[in-house]
Amino acid sequence: MATSGKLQAPLYVKVNPADNVAIIVNPNGLPAGSVFPCGLTLIEHIPQGHKVALTDLAHHQPVIRYGEAIGYALRPIKKGSWIDESLIELPPPPNLDELPIATKTPKSLPALNGYSFDGYRNPDGSVGTKNILGISTSVQCIAGVLDYAVKQIKETILPKYPYVDDVAALNHNYGCGVAINAPEAIIPIRTLQNLANHPSFGGAVMAIGLGCEKFLPERLLKDANPSNIISLQDYHGFGDMVEAIVQMAEARLIQLNQRRRTTCPVSELVVGLQCGGSDAFSGVTANPAVGYAADLLVQAGATVLFSEVTEVRDAVHLLTPRVINQNVGHTLIREMKWYDQYLANGEVDRSANPTPGNKKGGLANVVEKSLGSIAKSGSSAIVGVLSPGEKATQKGLIYAATPASDFVCGTLQLASGMHLQVFTTGRGTPYGLAVAPVIKVSSRSSLAEQWHDLIDVDAGRIATGEASIEEVGWEIFRLIIDVASGRKQTWSDHWGIYNSLCLFNPAPVT
Amino acid sequence: MATSGKLQAPLYVKVNPADNVAIIVNPNGLPAGSVFPCGLTLIEHIPQGHKVALTDLAHHQPVIRYGEAIGYALRPIKKGSWIDESLIELPPPPNLDELPIATKTPKSLPALNGYSFDGYRNPDGSVGTKNILGISTSVQCIAGVLDYAVKQIKETILPKYPYVDDVAALNHNYGCGVAINAPEAIIPIRTLQNLANHPSFGGAVMAIGLGCEKFLPERLLKDANPSNIISLQDYHGFGDMVEAIVQMAEARLIQLNQRRRTTCPVSELVVGLQCGGSDAFSGVTANPAVGYAADLLVQAGATVLFSEVTEVRDAVHLLTPRVINQNVGHTLIREMKWYDQYLANGEVDRSANPTPGNKKGGLANVVEKSLGSIAKSGSSAIVGVLSPGEKATQKGLIYAATPASDFVCGTLQLASGMHLQVFTTGRGTPYGLAVAPVIKVSSRSSLAEQWHDLIDVDAGRIATGEASIEEVGWEIFRLIIDVASGRKQTWSDHWGIYNSLCLFNPAPVT
Ligand SMILES: [Ca+2]
Ligand SMILES: [Ca+2]
């Protein structure tokens, strides 16, 4: 476990040789007069995770972190000063019409053989990491009835089927009072369709609708057989509705209870990456360690999704050179342009990110946050780009365009077929998903200590020198395999802490 | 109870003497050859709720219902034909720049004295109809932890406080990953603020946040005392968080358990009106009966909210003459224009409404739906207009601008201070709200029979002649008083069928 509390000697982390700032590692920050081994002396107090000037900076001089300009000094800054967000001018975002595409596509990493996990092989050949009865819904109207039925199923029926992990009501806010023919309605619709057919549901689909909604339950399922669908308006009152749901569910529980784990190659896994509540350590501890694990997954032939448009937008000039071909590059740029326009329509600019918590954690602006965020993607070629909610059909590293909102990104990555999510956090969030395990990686040891029963991996040991990026990367990779195999349980699964699905619906409500 | 099953003789309902169409009342529709008492003979089968031509109509002739043109004949139509949606051309919407304002303001209705209800009088003078511990939340991130704590509270603590009705976790999808400084962000923000201070919570407020979110819990409460707020990032792990929530909740349960009902004038009530799953009967049975009850409430000095922009937009020329003054008229028009623009931004037009279920129920288009929908508002003057989520501060009939989506409208009316909702439905929806009772009024007796344990009032008796609009109106008015007093329970409260809160957030997700 973490030992950062013991750290006394002044310590900073500098990421790139070109950097003229570094971040303070010591848990309570450091007072004026603190002297580092290199001789640098602080001229004022600097909190943990915040930036120290390694040299004198002139007015307008670039502030360099990760070897990139995160902004420009708004006044002369003395060596040893605290460079807080108010001293840095936000640079313009990378121009989407002038990006280098596929200019530095990484060579294929060497194959990593010999790793497998114990998953559930489905009739259609896909693989699940959980054995869940997923009950899809076409409209929020029916949520109260379904919740009542699911409570009854969990209390009285599920215990008879010990090989089934859980029953998940896939409630959401779509289906009625929405513009389902609007151009952007394709996003929530395909998200719901892909969620309904998630591989951890073992093909035992069922869907509940009302009967008069715009988005009908038939549209949810690949197999829209009437025997898989209940429309409440066809039933004779509440008691009858609940009975019908319970009966349909039990037939599927019998089927799911036959499922057993079998050895599957790691190449079957779809792992989603996300961060939430980031701090200045995220980009030097948790995210690079996850990036290392992402490379291992890619080397083993798995699919890795990274996401969060508003958090990669300012570092997109570092992503487009890494794409596998022109087509993937243009698709990536198209997604960025779509989101620029979406934000502009709402009269929002990118300064809406980072959050106050990010700033408290030392992140000055969205450029610094983005540079840290993309570290999660590791070093392999970007082989594909998904629009929000599209299903992944390729192996390798894929950019799945989603909002950065934790619960929206999680919902969309699930729709893309994610079996398991790795979630990095600096400030801490108890986020979890019913359908896929979420491994939480803390950027600071102090968070791992404080949230001892919520954080699964402490990457803060990288800042203190107790562990290397490679070591924590391997630890995450092995934990992914163990969790995907059901041999280890994440804290959020242990407690049953699950966030609601939250659809991304850029179209109007009516 | 309803007796529509016995109805055999052909029956139609014509609303206005000027109408050239009527709707079929008989539950299974009527076959070709059916002869009405007036001599009209059907020349083809017409389903229940659908329109019959009372005269021959020429191509382009107006189709008149409620005394208004709901559209124009797309080809010549024979007397006795079924006029389905495909035969009617949608007329242009009323021009918002050419509306008559306050030209026919209704005179004050005579006062209705002598009616009271048993409500909970709060320290600030407001009145509640339930005694609920409402736990506000600033961000969805914390929902999993709060749900765990609330389950524990309900199972182990709440039974000790028998005078408290319920504990409601006010979860939602706002708070992080949203553009909280976007111009339209005011809507979800004031909605959450007004929900947190709902009168049925008795002033015993508490709010749970994470700590790093954009929208902080301090912004939720009038009394943002730290003793009312828990930020999970301040706690030592999951067990500690749950313990803190349970403790804060119990202190408030002790306080709420002292609340007792006292006699309150009906003028303290805020009643919301809504329809969902409408059919062609809604506008002749359920909605006019609710309109009659609305008039009684206004006469008794209460506040009545009607809503659903997309369903009044096409009948707004019948509302602007009824406003109390120019200012209210201009505010109403401003809200309509805002929504026109909002839909246009999403490339949606008003043909997105009605729903397939509405159409199956006989509603040809949004004009016909709107004319039926505004019948809920009764006949009194419109004294005020609220933007989405604003709190009502006036007595009388108020237009609360909201989307038509049942769960969005319900959430916004709750924020406006609604104590109780009257919900009319033709196709049937099991919708309910944890914070306010929902009285469900069916437009057809066949629905009331089929959904015997979900529908509270059968207004279908109006179509069959078994009851008058006045009789059902009084029945609804008396039921409102009984439910507000806790003497009668709605079906949705009986079963505990509650829809999630669903915020209206026209601003982007980030
Ligand atoms: Ca993030
Ligand atoms: Ca967050």
Ligand SMILES: [Ca+2]
């Ligand atoms: Ca995120």
Ligand SMILES: [Ca+2]
């Ligand atoms: Ca409606």
Ligand SMILES: [Ca+2]
């Ligand atoms: Ca509605």
